Amino acid sequence: GQQVMQIPQYQHVxxxxxxxxxxxxxTTLSNIQWYKQRPGGHPVFLIQLVKSGEVxxxxxxxxxxxxxxxxxxxxxxxxxxxxxxxxxxxxxxSGYSTxxxxxxxxLLVSP
Amino acid sequence: xxxxxQSPKYLFRKEGQNxxxxxxxxxxxxxxxxxxxxxxxxxxxxxYSQIVNDFQKGDIAEGYSVSRExxxxxxxxxxxxxKNPTAFYLCASSPRDRGRGETQYFGPGxxxxxx
Numbered sequence: 001g002q003q004v005m006q007i008p009q010y011q012h013v014x015x016x017x018x019x020x021x022x023x024x025x026x027t028t029l030s031n032i033q034w035y036k037q038r039p040g041g042h043p044v045f046l047i048q049l050v051k052s053g054e055v056x057x058x059x060x061x062x063x064x065x066x067x068x069x070x071x072x073x074x075x076x077x078x079x080x081x082x083x084x085x086x087x088x089x090x091x092x093x094s095g096y097s098t099x100x101x102x103x104x105x106x107l108l109v110s111p
Numbered sequence: 112x113x114x115x116x117q118s119p120k121y122l123f124r125k126e127g128q129n130x131x132x133x134x135x136x137x138x139x140x141x142x143x144x145x146x147x148x149x150x151x152x153x154x155x156x157x158x159y160s161q162i163v164n165d166f167q168k169g170d171i172a173e174g175y176s177v178s179r180e181x182x183x184x185x186x187x188x189x190x191x192x193x194k195n196p197t198a199f200y201l202c203a204s205s206p207r208d209r210g211r212g213e214t215q216y217f218g219p220g221x222x223x224x225x226x
Contacts, residue, residue, distance in 0.1 A: 009151070029212075030211060030212065031211070031212055033212065033214060041219070042201055042217040042218060042219050042220050043154070043201070043203075043215075043217045044217070045214050045215070045216065048214060088153065088154065090212070090215075091212060092208075092210060092211055092212025093212075094210040094211075094212075095210075096167070097142075097159075097161055097207075097208040097209060097210055098159055098169070098208065099208075099212055099213075099215060101153055103151070103152065103153035104153050
């Protein structure tokens, strides 16, 4: 079945450093979504990318969708302690009308 | 105030007892989902429902049951057949997903501890 993989599983950075998480799908995706889960909280939708090669920015966060629509990345510039949490990517599982989530990248930011 | 509510936030049960987790949404979404989250395991789909009176098994349905009698409600029962029920359970909803991958909106979750 469809698989969505994320790397790294975990990253610890100093405040002000940059951070990137990568997402790779075993199949071509019609779109990819990113969610953030704060410690003790629930996943919250961040953004959806639809077009091949699409780049979207939200303040210090930059999201990219690969040309082949099988991979994506989330880059955070100059991390802050408020960025702490787990970032998940998710793609449509078209055969089952659901989303397939990656296992997430846990980001820890030290002040 | 639209959203998804799950209750209770924490739930303790003795081993061998069935327990039902509540999930209610007022977003007028057709689809609802139940996920289980364990440390390092990401989100694993238990059951989902795209429309009232219909639901499908997800990846880890064994030991769980659901019902979808109303659009707003999708309760999950963790039965005694579930070998490791202690986990964080998340409910989500979305517009009906016809394979395009609709954005999902999550409730605050219920932490179940079985002693």
